[in-house]
Amino acid sequence: MCGISGLFDTQGQRQFDHALASRINDIQAHRGPDEDGLHIEPGLVLGHRRLSVIDLARGQQPLFNEDDTVGIVFNGEIYNYQELVPELQAVGHRFKTQSDTEVIVHAWEAWGPACVQRLRGMFAFVLWDRNQQTLFLARDRMGVKPMHYAWLTDGSFVFGSELKVLTAHPAFVREIDPLAVEDYFSFGYVPDPRCIYRSAHKLPPATTLTLRRGQSHRAEPVPYWDVHFTNDNRMGLADAQAELRDRVRESVRLRMIADVPLGAFLSGGVDSSAVVATMAGLSRVPVRTCTVGFDDPRFNESIFAQQVADRYQTDHRLEIVKGDDFDLVDTLAWLYDEPFADSSSIPTYRVCQMARKQVTVALSGDGGDESLGGYRRYRMHLGEEAVRGCLPQGLRRSVFGAFGQLYPKADWAPRMFRAKTTFQAMAMDTVQAYHHSVSYLRSDQRKRLFSSAFQRTLDGYNALDVFRNHAQRAQTDDPLALIQYLDYKTWLAGDINTKVDRASMAHSLEVREPLMDHPLIEWLATLPSCLKIHGGEGKYVFKKAFEPLLPRDVLYRPKMGFSVPMARWLRGPLLARTRAAVLSERMLATGYFNAEVLQTLISQHLSGQRDHATQLWMLIMFDAFLRQYHAPVS
Structure with missing residues (x-):
């Protein structure tokens, strides 16, 4: 697990400045405190910060083949690298290390761009082939590891694990993209491939980017994999349980390979508990586990984690x-470089900080909710879909649309009386309704928040377009599969994986996610949705599979989530900070926001009249980003 950076002259062979190359590489030293490596040749810089996990003595990067014609900088882990070594040796490749990094170099020589099809793991790498004058970028299938890039005003190409690598370059133009602002206030993050800056891009998951020196056009990412939901597996429940346990066991086993101390996050939820139970069955020594609890019992799951630990x-x-x-x-x-509103980033940061005191590698349960139908919103969406399927859209739009407009917004009321959002969703088509339900701020809320001038700048763009574009490629008409697909493409990569990557790398901790193993994902996509949500129970087959291994309280209690008491914070200890941030000169000077609405949000929340915690936290984090944005580049 590391940080990578670099520069490439697509047209010539300019000599890049060594001091600049070192500066943009070292700005992400937290990702790799053990070693730094820098390769500079005419027209190329490859930079690397290393967190040593495998082959501690000989795994330095940048790493080249025998004749120094193919080199790589790599962030991540290839879990099947030991299987690939003999296959590559059989066709004449010689290895000088025992690292997974060298496997990628020889895989490129053997299979070219198709090498990514053979890799099982989490990865972002950039490979230089001097003979072909080609720079090849790749990102793993689920988007666990990040990759940012941009074409600079001086004509060169820059890449890095984190966006701060790009912004540290003096030729990078830090101009905010208005469409990214709209996306942020809908999703709570800026989804791939967009960045908060116009000139920067994220390489989407499961894509590659190939640059050849002298090419006259800017290359575009090329997909190499996707999830295809067939839902046609006729396997019975008992057989599905057994195979699911076997597949999770294999995935966990592969992720326990390390030459450094290894442990696991244990939240007390189903997914992390299943991972720990599986690890315990594979380990000859006690598994190291760590849990973050909260002094507020409404947010504290540590008692359930303790049951599993015991x-x-x-x-x-x-x-x-x-x-x-x-x-x-x-x-x-x-850390995040962009506005990022998931407040669970706070406890995630703390649990990574705690884990690093004991281990260098930690396994997590991330990805289980998306693959197995664990979110409450999935069950609610399926219920709404059942009604939508019974009524024509024209009738739904007129009847439920009217209810949605007339019904009061009742944040203060018990959940059963908060029907406004549901009525609004019932008037929409499937994709729009799901976007409506997952948006931090719904379309009508964003319109009120944004100034008229900023809305004109958007020129009709709506964050819903992100979902529309992905839905066109989903190739499924199964209601659950469609929204799982949308979450894979947006929420999982843009929020969950981003949150964990930045929080863990802040403490030089490697986190591995067995439930995001792509063969497991592909197999789960064949299971019918009734095995994932059954009788109102999410993760049905998963919970049944792990009944012999986990306490019933852990498996079947209501999902709590990794939350913080945000509403109370904003009315109490964060009160002054809230006022100062939301009404700051920086915020008002952007011209993005309606100042009267900002004031109303604060006054209504502080008085207890309305709960605007979500909007206010998003604004606080946007203001925090603006402070970084206006800070001088070091």
Whole structure:
């Protein structure tokens, strides 16, 4: 697990400045504190910051083949690299290390761009082939590892694991993209391939980018994989349970290969508990586990984590996070480089900080909800879909649309009376309704928040377009499969994986996600949706599969989530910060926001009249980004 960076002259062989190359590489030193490597030749820079995990003595990067014609900088882990070594040796490739990095180099020589099809793992790498004068970028299938790039005003190409690598270059233009602002206030993050800056891009998951020196046009990413939901597997429940356990076991086993201390996050939820139970069955020594608890019992799952830790006699660590742990705003803004509104980034940062005291590698349960139908919103969407399927859209639009306009917004009321959002969703088509349900701020809320001038700048663009574009490629008419697909393409890569990558790398911790193993994902996509959500129970087949291994309280209690008491923070200890951020000169000077609406949000929330915690936190994090944006480039 590392950080990569570099520069490429697509037209010539200019000599890049060594000091500049070092500066943009070292700005992400937190990703790899063990070693730094820099290769510079005419027209090319390859930079690397190393967190040593495999082949500690000989795995330095940039790494080249025997005749120094193919080199690579790589971030991630290839879990099947030991299987590929003999296959590559059989066709004449010689290895000088025992690292997974060298496997990619020889895989390129053997199979060219198709090498990514053979790799099983999480990865972002850039490979230089001097003979072909080709720079090849690739990102893993699920978007676990990040890759950012841009073409600069001086004509060169820059790439890096984090966006700060790009912004540290003096030729990078830091101009905010208005469409990214619209996306952020809908999703809470800026989804791939867009960045908050116009000139920067994220390489989407499961794509490659090939640059050849002298090419006259800008290359575009090329997909090499996708999830195809067939839902046609006729396997019975008992057989599905057994195979699911076997597949999870194999995925966990592969991710336990490391030459450094290894452990796991244990939240007390179903997914992380299943991973820990599986690890315990594979390990001859107690599994190291760590849990973050909260002093507010409404947000504390540590008692359930302790049940699992006791059952498997893990080497368990618990750390309680106080209810006023909100002093990370500026730290998070620097880590994420873009506005990022998922408040669970705070406890995620803390659990990574805690884990790093014990281990260098930690396994997590991320990805289970998306693949197995674990979110409550999935069940609600299926219920709405059942009604939508019974009524013509014209009738739904007129009847439910009217209800949605007339019904009052009742944040203060019990959930059963908060029908406004549901009525609004019932008047929409499937994709629009799901976007409506997952948006931090719905379309009507964004319109009120944004100034008229900024809305004109958007020129009709709506963040819904992100979902529309992905839905066109989903190749499924199964209601659950469609929204799972949308979450794979947006929420999982843009929020979950981004959150975990930045929080873990801030502490030089490698996190591995067995439930995102792509063969497991492909197999789960063949299972009928009734095995994922059954009788109102999410993750049905998964929970049944792990009933012999986990306490019933862990499997079947209501999902709590990794949350923080945001509404209370904003009315109490964050009160002054909220006012200062939301009404700051920086915010108002952007011209993006309606100043009267900003004031109303604050006054209504602080009085208890309405709960605007979501909007206010998004604005606080946007202001924190603006502080970084206006800070001088070091």
